[in-house]
Amino acid sequence: MYFHVQRLINDIEADEPDPAAANALQEGLGGQFGEMRTMMQYLFQSMNFRGPAGKPYRDLIQGIGTEEISHVELIGTTISRLLDGSPRYNGEKTDPLDTPGAGGATPLNLALDQGNIHHYLVAAQGALPVDSAGNPWSGSYVYNSGNLVLDLLYNLMLEATGRLQKCRIYEMTNNKTARSTIAYLIVRDQAHENGYAKALESLGVNWNTLLPIPKTNAERFPEVKKLTDLGLQSKQYTFDLAAQSEAGRIFQGMSPSKDGTNLVADEQAPQGVPSTIAEERFEEFSPGLDADLLALIQASAEIEMAEVSQTYGPVAPTS
Template structure:
């Protein structure tokens, strides 16, 4: 059972639209080593898990997989921010033009910048595809049923994802892109630590192998700030009932830095979610006055219902 808190897991820093940067991020979302892959792989491994004695490993997989849902939300929203309003963008850091200003066609830049599907199919939003618009595939998911094999594969997946995000960071100075990519670089490091620690508990001696890759990512100012907060050494359980046993694994010395200590927490606080403005040139959301009245009525009803008391699990007698 999953619960959703309407807060983004990390702040997305505002900057100019950049459809090219958005397309680079598509690889980090729907590519072979992207966030959709990690989300589905870890959750399926936890759903299919066998062996009650090994429950801490199952809980670790489930916690990381649940966090990956929030990473899919974060990177998809970032892509939408980078494409949103980009028909107005004329390359100026201080001035934005209205779509179709001066007689130009509103979506003209879709033919020459980024991924045309962001405008043709997605209404200036993210898509479940890679950077060349290949659709995400379930065949990416690796779930052998063998714990050691799965953990090794997961560590490789996190390391490759981190490598690609470091490359994406180097592709653009856009603050919107970098705020998200920097956060994911550090959280990928945390997940490397999680799977490395799990393998370490099974007898693996990492020596000086980790982290992979050795990118010196701390030279990125956004990454340096997050590392100073120790974010690479904390893993979230997302366990509302506090039954997760992942803390039995994710503890003591970090496998990538003996001077650092690993710890678990239920969930990060997150930041408020903002809903994007309408885009008339995309007919999105495409609501006329009559439909807007119905939307308002539904919103008022849901707000009233949200004020009613509720509790987690069955009502106590």
């Protein structure tokens, strides 16, 4: 089972919209080496895992796969915020929809020459399950050989390639919204590299000084250095409510990145940050609830809302 906490795993810094940066981030979401790929690959590997003696390896893969679900949410939300209207459009909801906004800017003219026009035509200024070229995400990306060593090798390659691409995306934009998410994912990809490398070391593979891939000077990326100073590259979460994960048997000892840190897996999940819902974009012709429907839903919610247990188990009975 998976449980959802209505918090983002990392804060998204506010900045101006940037549709070009949003499209670059689509590669990190729906590309061959993006977050949708890592999420699906690790979850399928863990679901198909065989061999009770290998439980610590299954738990490591499953824990990282569960974290990747939150990365999909984080990067998708970031893309949506980067598409949240034109910086020059300051129209009001009372303006005629066929009239340009204040300053003479047409509401959605950015869609014609920046980023992916499908973000506006199809997705109402939101993320799509595609890469930066608009190609749909494919289940054929998922690698699940059934051989533990092969899967771990492939997973390490996947994390290293994803980290390489995110380092490139970081240098494509100085947008604070984009960089806050990119930097977090660069650091967490390194943590996952460390986890898979440590698992391979336990199976006789010596990585020596290969990691991290790519080798970057964190001081060049201030947002990354801020996180590595906190040791986030050497931490892995269990996402296990029942304290049954054995991933900590693998994710321990000196980091394979040779950065002087020790690997730790003693936390269930990060605290996260509040998750908020964006305002409607009326120029997208995607209205939400009118006043009458909103009032009806609110009245129904007050009648039907049930108290739900804060831990897993049956829903508490209502009076």
